[in-house]
Amino acid sequence: MTELLTAARMRAIEQAAMDSGAVTGLELMERAGRGVVEAVFAQWPDLAAAPRRALVLCGPGNNGGDGFVIARLLYGWGWAVEVCLYGDPEKLPPDARANHDRWCALGPVTVHAIDSAPPQDDSLAVPERVDLLVDALFGTGLGRPFTGPFTVFAAPAVRAQLRADATRAVAVDLPSGLCSDSGRILGTALPADLTVTFHACKCGHWLGDGPALCGKTVVAGIGLDRTPPARAEDGVHAVGAPAARALAKGAEDHKYGHGHALVLSGPMGRSGAARLAARGALRVGAGLVTVGAPGAAMMECATQLTAIMLRRCDGAEGLAAALEDARLTTLCLGPGLGIGAETRALVATALAAGRATVLDADALSAFAEAPDALFRDLHPHTVLTPHGGEFARLFPDIAEKLAAPATRGPAYSKVDATRAAAARAGCTVHYKGPDTVIASPDGRCAINAAAYARAAPWLATAGSGDVLAGMITGLLARGLPPQEAAETGAWLHVEAARAFGPGLIAEDLPEMLPQVIRALDTP
Numbered sequence: 001m002t003e004l005l006t007a008a009r010m011r012a013i014e015q016a017a018m019d020s021g022a023v024t025g026l027e028l029m030e031r032a033g034r035g036v037v038e039a040v041f042a043q044w045p046d047l048a049a050a051p052r053r054a055l056v057l058c059g060p061g062n063n064g065g066d067g068f069v070i071a072r073l074l075y076g077w078g079w080a081v082e083v084c085l086y087g088d089p090e091k092l093p094p095d096a097r098a099n100h101d102r103w104c105a106l107g108p109v110t111v112h113a114i115d116s117a118p119p120q121d122d123s124l125a126v127p128e129r130v131d132l133l134v135d136a137l138f139g140t141g142l143g144r145p146f147t148g149p150f151t152v153f154a155a156p157a158v159r160a161q162l163r164a165d166a167t168r169a170v171a172v173d174l175p176s177g178l179c180s181d182s183g184r185i186l187g188t189a190l191p192a193d194l195t196v197t198f199h200a201c202k203c204g205h206w207l208g209d210g211p212a213l214c215g216k217t218v219v220a221g222i223g224l225d226r227t228p229p230a231r232a233e234d235g236v237h238a239v240g241a242p243a244a245r246a247l248a249k250g251a252e253d254h255k256y257g258h259g260h261a262l263v264l265s266g267p268m269g270r271s272g273a274a275r276l277a278a279r280g281a282l283r284v285g286a287g288l289v290t291v292g293a294p295g296a297a298m299m300e301c302a303t304q305l306t307a308i309m310l311r312r313c314d315g316a317e318g319l320a321a322a323l324e325d326a327r328l329t330t331l332c333l334g335p336g337l338g339i340g341a342e343t344r345a346l347v348a349t350a351l352a353a354g355r356a357t358v359l360d361a362d363a364l365s366a367f368a369e370a371p372d373a374l375f376r377d378l379h380p381h382t383v384l385t386p387h388g389g390e391f392a393r394l395f396p397d398i399a400e401k402l403a404a405p406a407t408r409g410p411a412y413s414k415v416d417a418t419r420a421a422a423a424r425a426g427c428t429v430h431y432k433g434p435d436t437v438i439a440s441p442d443g444r445c446a447i448n449a450a451a452y453a454r455a456a457p458w459l460a461t462a463g464s465g466d467v468l469a470g471m472i473t474g475l476l477a478r479g480l481p482p483q484e485a486a487e488t489g490a491w492l493h494v495e496a497a498r499a500f501g502p503g504l505i506a507e508d509l510p511e512m513l514p515q516v517i518r519a520l521d522t523p
Contacts, residue, residue, distance in 0.1 A: 001237045001238075001240065002200070002201075003235055004200065004201055004203045004206060004236045004237060004238050005199070005236075006180070006236070006410065007181055007202070007409075007410060008410075009234075009235075010140055010180075010198075010199065010200075010202065011140075011141075013199065013224055014028060014224065017223075017224050022223075023223060023224075026095050026098060026099075028222050028223075028224075029062065029065050029096070031221075031223055032066045032069070032173075033067075033068075033070045033072075033073055033099075034069070034073060035198065035220025035222060036070050036134075036172055036196045037070055037073045037074065039170075039194065039196040039218050040168075040170055040194065040196075042218075043168075043216070043218075044168055047132060050078030050079060051079060051080060052074075052080070052132065053079065053080045053081075053082075053128070053130045053131050053132075054071070054080070054081045054082070054132040054134060055081075055082045055084070055132070055133050055134065056070055056071040056074075056082070056083045056084070056134040056136060057084050057086065057134065057136060057176075058083060058084065058100075058109075058136050058137070059085075059086050059087065059137035059138050059139075059176070060085075060086060060088070060091065060114060061096065061138070061139070061141055062093055062095060062096050062139070062141075063136050063137065063138055063139035063140075063141070063172055064086070064087070064092065064096050064100075064136055064137070065093065065095050065099045066139075066172050067083070067134055067136025067137075067172060068099035068100050068102065068136075070134055070172070071083045071103050071106075071134075072099070072102060072106060074132075075107065081107060082110070082130070083103060083109045084112060084150075085100070085109050085112065086112050086148060086149065087111075087113075087114045088113075088114070089109070112148070112150075114148065115148070129165045129167070130165070130167055131166075131167060132167070132168050132169075133162065133167055133168070133170070134170055135169060135170065135171045135172060135175060135190050135192060136172040137150055137176040138174075138176040138177065139172060139173035140173055140174060140180035141180075141409075142178075142179065142180070143408055143409045143410075144408055144409070145177075145187025145408075146176055146186055146187045146188050146189065147188065150176070150190070151177075151187070151188040151190075153190050154177075154188050154189060154190050154191070168193050168194070169192045169193050169194070169215075170192060170194045170196060171190070171192035171194070171196070171214065172196060173195075173197050173198060173202075174202065174214070175189050175192045175195060175213045176189065178204055178209065178214075179204055179409040179410060179411045180202040180203070180409070181202070181410035181411065181413055182203070182204055182207055182208060182406065182409075182410060182414070182415075182416075183203065183205070183207030183208030183209055183210035183211075183414075184204075184207075184208050184406040184411045185209055185213075185406065186406055186411065189213050191212075191213050191215070193215040193216070194215050194216050194217075195214035195215060195216070195218070196217075196219075196220050197218075197220070198220055198221075198222045199219070199221065199222055199224045200219060201217060201219060203236055203413065203415060203447065205217050206238065206435060206449040206451060207415070207435045207437075208435065210435075211434075211449065211452055211455075216452065231443075235445070236446065236447060237445075237447075238446070238447055238448075238449070239436075239438070239446045239447065239487045239490055239491050241495075241520060242487075242488045242491065243520075244517075246480070246488065247284075247285055247478075247520065249285065255288050258285055258286055258477065258478045258479075259287055259288075259329040259330055259474075259477025259478050260286070260287060260289070260327050260328050261278075261281045261286045261289045261328075261329070261331070261332060261474055261476075262289075262290050262291075262292050262328050262331050263278040263281065263289065263290070263291050263332040263335075263473065264293075264313060264319065264331070264332065264337060265291050265292060265293035265294070265301060266335075266336035266337045267294055267296055267297055268294075268296045268297040268299075268300050269297075269300070270297075270336040270337075270338070271291075271293060271297045271301050271304075271336060272336065272463070273336030273361070273463060273466040274301075274332075274335050274336055274337075274466075275301065275305065275308070276335065276463045276466040276470065276507065276510075277332050277360075277466045277467065277470030278291050278308045278470055279308065279467070279470065280466075280467040280469070280471040280474065280510045280513075281332065281470040281473045281474030281477065282308055282474065283513040284470075284471045284475055284478075284489070284492065284510075284513055285474060286473070286474035286478060287477070287478075289307075289474070290328070291308055291309070291311070292311050292313030292318070292319065292322055293311070293312065294312070294313065294314050294318075298312055315342055315345065316342070316345040316349040323349075323353045323355075329355060329356065329476075329477050330356045330473055330476045331350045331353070331355055331357045331473070332360070332470060333346060333347055333350055333358070333359055333360070333363040334358075334360035334361035334362050334363030334364065334385075334469065335360055335362070335465075335466040335469060335470075336361070336362070337361070337362040337363060338362055339362045339365045339366040343362055343363060343366040344366050344367065344373070346363075347363050347366065347367075347374065347377070348377055351377040351379060352377070354379060355381065356381045356382075356473075356476040356477070356482070357383070358383045358469050358472050358473045358476065359374075359382060359384050360384075360465065360469035361465065361466070361469070364384060364386050364393070364394055365390055367394065368393035368394070371393070371394045374425075375424065375426070378425050378426050378427045379426070379427065380441065381427070381476075382425075382427035382428070383430055383476070383482050383485065383486050384427060384429050385430045385432060385465070385469050385486075386429070386430075387432045387433065387465065388432075391417075391421065394421070394425075395417070395424065398417050398420050398421055398424075399417070402414065402416075402417045414431060414433075414435060415437055415445055417431070417437075418431045418437040418438070418439040418445065419443060422439040423441050423443075425441070427482065428440050428486055430472070430489075434450045434451060435449045435450075435451070436448040436450075436490050438483065438490065440483045444483055446483075448487065448491055448494065450494045450497075454494055454498065456494045456497040456498050458497050458500065458504035459493070459504070461505055461506055462505075462506060463505070463506025464497070464506050466506065467506050467509040467510060468490070468493045471489040471493060471513075472485050475488055492513060492516055492517070496510075496513055496516050497509065499512045499516055500512050
């Protein structure tokens with residue numbers, strides 16, 4: 001399990017290491033600067049051949065101190081280095097000031113006042129052609145919108161000039177202007193081709209605008225080997241590959257040992273979403289899956305289903321009758337179900353049974369006018385799987401807070417919003433998107449980002465969310481707790497899309513699961 005850090009958490013880790021006497025701030029700064037240079041040469045081996053030119057932009061805090069170390073190391077490599085400081089040298093933190101003075105023994109620093117404005121003419125910001133632009137202006141500690149002279153490097157004309165010059169841009173810890181906790185832009189942000197962060201990724205690398213601004217993100221170790229554990233309710237982790245044993249089946253197992261999932265279908269002409277969900281549940285390993293369809297949709301479903309069973313289920317009374325079978329362990333409601341009073345009655349009946357339940361799509365939108373009517377029936381074995389629109393309908397005040405412009409850091413984040421929603425709902429909330437966030441009422445939280453090397457743009461296709469709901473349902477049927485089922489489903493969903501690639505349609509996702517799950521056994 002890989003922890004993702006907030007700015008406060010990273011400061012606490014560094015401070016604990018320094019308080020223990022294991023390392024000094026100067027040593028951490030030296031390691032950070034060296035880590036950036038090594039990462040740059042690893043990413044772009046051609047830059048290791050001197051002579052080259054660099055422009056290093058240093059900020060008024062310790063991120064700027066890292067920049068001075070980078071400048072010194074590149075100079076020692078034979079580079080021509082120009083250094084600019086945004087702030088007052090006399091007000092630099094002690095470690096940053098020490099590295100400022102070390103650089104000044106080698107070359108000059110051009111100082112720009114912290115309150116100076118950007119040049120009126122963008123071209124004034126473009127220096128003589130440089131091979132590497134180092135953004136060491138603001139890292140994890142940015143608490144206010146990024147303004148001033150160096151915001152001009154985000155201007156389209158300047159970006160175009162840098163691209164034309166083949167200038168590579170590296171961000172130290174985070175692109176300046178990006179909130180480290182939320183991935184939201186504070187004022188203006190400087191895009192990077194490579195971002196080198198320290199010890200561990202920050203939440204902002206994975207959320208919101210983070211992946212687009214960071215380019216490629218790599219982690220440089222700086223010797224913080226002993227990390228004090230975070231409280232479960234405070235920590236955030238990146239969803240990783242599940243253990244193969246979590247999805248395995250034993251030689252003595254039987255089908256009922258892996259649960260029986262019931263997926264409710266909408267009316268004739270709208271049963272496809274339920275059938276997609278049912279296929280996802282079966283392929284992820286549920287022992288049995290049944291589609292519960294109204295009478296008018298029975299023939300439509302029967303012509304499409306083979307291994308998936310079919311049962312007539314008309315309205316809430318029909319569902320109540322089906323639930324008399326105690327072998328039905330898990331329910332999925334929402335895909336293609338409709339948003340009227342009948343859906344609300346079906347949800348109430350399902351939740352009253354107290355069994356593991358996934359509520360998706362229409363099962364959420366049906367309560368848009370009265371979300372409290374849903375919240376009072378939810379129980380801890382429920383997983384809600386809203387996308388952004390559905391989330392806003394259920395949690396309008398939380399969504400409004402998330403959508404408000406970010407004016408200071410740490411900005412309100414999708415992590416904050418999903419945790420608040422889970423606490424209100426009293427169950428696990430799986431807030432979908434390229435930066436999916438999954439949270440439980442006790443504060444446990446995970447991010448499953450389809451970004452960087454795990455980007456899966458092919459998931460933007462009709463029905464992919466229905467398959468995801470079915471996969472989580474199948475994992476619940478197999479006995480995984482709600483948070484684990486939601487995390488595992490999210491990871492498998494992305495990997496199935498990546499395994500198929502371009503041309504993906506929703507029907508392809510379940511069929512890729514055997515390949516993805518089989519690969520978990522590969523060392």
